[in-house]
Amino acid sequence: MSETSELVGGRLAVLEPKNLETEQRSLYDFIDQKFVPWSQKAKFAIKIDDGRLVGPFNTFLYSPQVSTAFLEFMEAETQFSTLTARVREVVTLTCGAFWNAKYELYAHSALARKAGLSEQTIRALATGQPPEALSVDETLAYDFTRQLITEHRVSEDLYSRAEAAFGKTELVNMTFLIGHYLLTSALLNTFETPAPDQQADITKKG
Known part of the structure; x- marks a missing residue:
């Protein structure tokens, strides 16, 4: 051992x-x-x-x-979310970076590589920096997640753009995903x- x-x-x-x-x-x-x-x-x-x-x-x-x-x-x-693997890892790494939850960043950096995100993008997300080279939807997911976890709400403009891109159901699922990894980060850091x-x-x- x-x-x-x-x-x-x-x-x-x-x-x-x-x-x-x-x-x-x-x-x-x-x-x-x-x-x-x-x-x-x-x-x-x-x-x-x-x-x-x-x-x-x-x-x-x-x-x-x-x-x-x-x-x-x-x-x-x-199972029931239709968010892409790349969007999911953008959301998860954004949550992990906000909490500096080391195991979450370690695990989801690996999952982000598997999903096809570049090393530069992964590093930016994991260190809380605005990432480059994301698609429009991935950037919206990043902005939505970042604003929700830092300001505890989402502006009307950002909400409208995210709803147009993802639809109401997937915004609910994205918020579930954010909550999932905020809770996981809390467990890791506690x-x-x-x-x-x-x-x-x-x-x-x-």
């Missing part, structure tokens, strides 16, 4: 699979089946080489009943959950 793997839980111990209670084990298995393959495809770590979970997924195990409902919400939001060292062994098995 590497020293690095001992650090990835932040304020919360990284729970051993063999010591999980029944509801924790059920949640662990759900994450292992649903989310670990997702992370492996994008090349970021949810599970370290000894089987323990990292990032918010370890945190979820501490409250399995509520966390299961939250992950079901996450699954529904992903427990000082770091990003794994991308050079360490923990990224090998995702």
